[in-house]
Amino acid sequence: MSQDVHINFSRDNRRTPDWKGSTLASEWKSRKRGELKWWFPASAVAWGALAIFLGSVGWSPWVVVPLGILGVVGLAIGPFLKEKAKVKDASVTTRLQSMLTKGSGSALAPLADEVPLNTWRVHKSRIEVPYLRRDAEEQFITAVKNAEPVLVLGSSMAGKTRMAAQLIKENFSDTRVFIPDAPDGVSNILNVGDIPRGHVIWLDDLERYLRDPKDLKARWIQELQSNGNILVATMRSTSYESFMPNSEEQSKSGWDTLQCFTKVYLTDETAESVRLANSSGNPELSMGIMNYGLGTYLGGGYLAVERLEAGRSSKPAGRAFVLAAIDWQRAGVTDPIPRGTAENLLYAYLGSTQSRVTSSEITEGLAWATDKAGGGGLFGLVEETDEGLRPFDYLVDFVSSTNTPIPYSLWLAVERCVASGSQLNRAGVIAEASGQLPSAAVLFERAAMQGDQDGMHNYSISLERQDQIVEAMKWDQKAADAGNLQALTGLAVKMLRSGEQTDDALRMLREAADAGDGSAMANLGVVLLEKGKTAEGFEWYRRAADAGSALGMVNYGIQLEHQGDESAAKAWYERAKDRGDASGAAHFQLSMLADKLGDKDEADRLLREAVARRNPTAMGRLGMIMAGQGRHNEAKTLFEGAAQRGGAVGLAMVGRDLADQGKYPQAEQHFKRAIAQGLLGAVTDLDVMYANTGRIEEAKEQYMAAISANDDVALRNYGGLLIHEKKLAEGEETFRRAAAHGSAVGMYFTAEALFAGGKADDQAEALVLLEQAASLGNLDALCESGRRAADEGDLEEARLRLRKAADGGHTYAAECLRLIESHGGEV
Incomplete structure (x- = not known):
């Protein structure tokens, strides 16, 4: 390959190019102005004046005459030299006006590697794809390296220019490129007597230069070739055919010029299209290649x-x-x-x-x-x-x-279209992703009615979102019977949420998980963890995440978050969200992370997105927020929706309403379903209901179960129950164990049990425990210690402690404080 090739515009010193390492040392010779220098005529005048002066003072004619002749000759040839310089100037101007590119520095043509694709006239692609190799490349390179002018022929969109430009840039990157302007760029250069040497001459859409015979001649192609240039042209096949001779006109204009080129045909043949499609790595591009x-x-x-x-x-x-x-x-x-x-x-x-x-x-x-x-x-x-x-x-x-966005009117038209069940289901999926849930529901229903398995399952999901659980289970059953694994998983999950046929549901989950359904794997992990099979449950989470299940990714992320790896957990949540996470679980977990980091706005946005996807946990949390703001009707609606979808908080809150209405059996069922999901507060709710309905022993059993899980609320309610029964001694051992684990509630009730025992030796220990509980902020302990301080006459300390407890919402402390103020310190 030539190195540092330049242009030498001359009509001699022609040579055949050798692209194996030789260097053509010619270069541009340009000047700022080509006009005659001022000193040339001035010198002629000076010589003439000197001759006259020397003659006047008696110098020899052999000296004076030659000086006079020099002056005359100088003045005579000055205009000729000036005109010649102007011609050279004009040729440089012509070169610049006849080429589409200019090189860096003093070079009048850029290196091939410097020329962008649009300058080669490569059509810009809207899809960013790497160059795909063509079958005709070897023929092109062989012809170019043999110093043959090459003409690439093909259809208007075959990729002729792209292939030729790519190969020139790859194989002749340091060769300068002369791109003559069409139609007369070549003729302008050669008509002023200039011939580029050692260049790539680029003639894209060659027909543009052939429309007028004066613009491009066969002998010029040969002359450019013999001066060491690489000639590359492209042309549409239809245009090439228009130049062919026929019976009426044997010699068409331009045909002789075309015969100077070696032809390389670029076509979209089936075999090459299949190869390009398979190697593209882009499904849309592959289909486009095969079709067009x-x-x-x-x-x-x-x-x-x-x-x-x-x-x-x-x-x-x-x-x-x-x-x-x-x-x-x-x-x-x-x-x-x-x-x-x-x-x-x-x-x-x-x-x-x-x-x-x-x-x-x-x-x-x-x-x-x-x-x-x-x-x-x-x-x-x-x-x-x-x-x-x-x-x-x-x-x-x-x-x-x-x-x-797709207009709403088009979605309405799609709802009514005549199409196969699979197309209707696919349209439903896209409608749902676009936020067109009503259209999605219609399309899923139509797909289901046509017997499409995926349509049946998606219709079931749509019905579930409308809280039509029984009808949703029917469609899941139909799809499962047809062999749809996702529907089998969906049916099992709905059964588990309803609290019925759990053994059958577990069997169905295992069947679907073993068959490779990622959602089944994730849900099976949930069930196993609830049953205490932690290692097996986590393993199913990992397998579900690796299988691409959004739910598996979320559950696996939760596991990582529990282990303290929040960044890895967030990455899994984001991956789940990016996969479309219809359940809203990823949005909810990301909301919790944002809340933990103090980004309240982002946490609220993600929480509401999760609620929009009917995520029961998100609905329960937003319901609690609404209740805290006094928006009880909105909170109730959210709790009911969460309960219908099996959310623990929703179940517990609806259970409280049922208990308040005296519907104890229904309330008990809701509490137990919430407890099964690990909601400790539901244990306390069930305890209270048992206690209020006289089922004391059952209440104590539930309290003990919750206390074992370190539930201080259950411990407080258990202590209150024993105080009511005057049986504090019965719970002393339980209270002591809780106190030993740092529970302020445990400390308080241990002190109360010791006080109630009446033993003198226990009083000192009771006072110490009461003080410890009060220092930890336990309201009961603050109230009791404040009351005792008042009894001992320390009203200032009594007021301090009672006010602190009252400010925390302790009603008995507030009452004691009023008694102190109104009765002169007696409580």
């Missing part, structure tokens, strides 16, 4: 987008047809959009400025949209078939990449 060919799909796509944008003003009705056809595909219906449907949707795409479209505008617009002239005769923006209008695939991909 690589060059047409990428290069033609750019032109299609340009036409679509230009249609905003030139053919708005035609553009509306195209957009309707595109969005029909984006909505999940792969069949063409019926023409009548597209026509009815035109106003959704014309905008508010277009008040009325005439029938002629509709006809002209459709003709524009289907016209293949803008696509080199290979494609229109839409294709009209017997079924309707099908858009150019590239445009579908392009519009999809802009995330432009």
